[in-house]
Amino acid sequence: KQEVTQIPAALSVPEGENLVLNCSFTDSAIYNLQWFRQDPGKGLTSLLLIQSSQREQTSGRLNASLDKSSGRSTLYIAASQPGDSATYLCAVRDSYNNNDMRFGAGTRLTVKP
Amino acid sequence: KAGVTQTPRYLIKTRGQQVTLSCSPISGHRSVSWYQQTPGQGLQFLFEYFSETQRNKGNFPGRFSGRQFSNSRSEMNVSTLELGDSALYLCASSPGQGVTDTQYFGPGTRLTVL
Numbered sequence: 001k002q003e004v005t006q007i008p009a010a011l012s013v014p015e016g017e018n019l020v021l022n023c024s025f026t027d028s029a030i031y032n033l034q035w036f037r038q039d040p041g042k043g044l045t046s047l048l049l050i051q052s053s054q055r056e057q058t059s060g061r062l063n064a065s066l067d068k069s070s071g072r073s074t075l076y077i078a079a080s081q082p083g084d085s086a087t088y089l090c091a092v093r094d095s096y097n098n099n100d101m102r103f104g105a106g107t108r109l110t111v112k113p
Numbered sequence: 114k115a116g117v118t119q120t121p122r123y124l125i126k127t128r129g130q131q132v133t134l135s136c137s138p139i140s141g142h143r144s145v146s147w148y149q150q151t152p153g154q155g156l157q158f159l160f161e162y163f164s165e166t167q168r169n170k171g172n173f174p175g176r177f178s179g180r181q182f183s184n185s186r187s188e189m190n191v192s193t194l195e196l197g198d199s200a201l202y203l204c205a206s207s208p209g210q211g212v213t214d215t216q217y218f219g220p221g222t223r224l225t226v227l
Contacts, residue, residue, distance in 0.1 A: 032213055043117075043203055044218040051213055089156065093213075100171065101146070101216070103156035 002027045002094050006104035013080055014112050021075040021107045023090035028068045031093040035064050035075050037086040038106070044089065048075070080111045115140065117206050117219035125225045131192040134222045138185050138206030144168075145187040146216065147179060150201040159202075162187055163209075191224075199226045 003026045013019050023033070032051045036044040048057045048064040050073070056065040063076040073090060087106040094100050118137045126132050138145050146169075147159040158171040162181035179189040185206075191198055201221045207214035 034215065036218070041201075041223070043119075043220040044205075046215050046217060049215045091156075100158050100169065101148075102158075103148075105155045 002030075002092060002096075002100075002102045004090060004092055004102050004104040006088075006090060006107050008107060009105065010108040010110075012110040012112065015080060015082060017080050017111075018076070018078050019080055019109075021077070021088050021109070023073040023075070023104055025071045025073075025092050025102070027094065027096070028071055029095040030068065031095055033064075033066055033073050033090060033092050034101075035062075035073075036089045036091065038089060039086050047088075077109075080109075082111050082113050085109055085111050117204055117217055119202075119204050119219040119222050121222060122220065123223045123225075125227065126194050127227050128194055128196060130194050131190065132194060132224060133188055133190045134202055134204075134224075136187045136189075136204030136206075136219060138187070138204075139217055142206035142208050142217070143185050144207045144209060144214070145181055145185065146205045146207075147187070147189050148203045148205065149173075150203060150221070151199070156203070159189065194226045196226050198224065200224060 005024045034049045035047040050066040061078040066073045087108045089106045091101045091103045120135045144163045146161040150156045161169040165181045176192045181187045203221045205216040205218045
């Protein structure tokens with residue numbers, strides 16, 4: 001059964017710092033990996049989607065990488081801002097398990113002004 | 114283009130009752146998925162529909178059911194509510210039936226069971 005882990009569970013940084021969020025998964029048989037952000041009490045906003053054949057995706061200050069063979073993905077946020085404060089979740093789409101999407105528990109990010 | 118909408122946004126029920134939640138996908142999207150989010154279990158997949166057919170189902174009891182209409186709108190139903198069903202229920206839509214599609218989430222329905 002696919003397990004998705006995100007470390008750290010919480011992270012607090014001063015504004016302007018570059019930071020990296022980590023996501024690991026146990027089964028490399030995936031179609032893709034998606035990063036989301038969730039603001040308190042709200043739904044999920046899709047940030048980046050990396051297909052299994054890709055190594056990275058970029059959008060603005062965000063860069064996500066995928067190393068399928070080692071079961072790891074990172075989300076790099078450049079020049080962090082207070083508005084980046086949110087919970088960041090990664091999810092993998094399994095090739096097995098009926099193509100389920102499996103989510104990590106998230107990293108709660110706080111960017112201090 | 115309007116995003117995914119879910120109604121109602123908040124709901125309070127008592128144990129033993131049943132509830133129906135509604136999801137309208139982004140215009141043109143034909144696939145709808147449902148998820149349950151709780152502090153203890155995180156986000157868990159419930160089911161996925163495409164063209165009115167359930168394509169995939171997560172590991173939830175039969176009290177949880179859903180359907181999709183010809184206009185791609187979807188409903189999920191929970192019967193005989195239990196306290197543990199209190200959660201944020203999220204709906205997501207994607208354009209087709211491909212597993213490579215991005216999923217777009219709605220704001221969720223917050224269900225509280227007393």
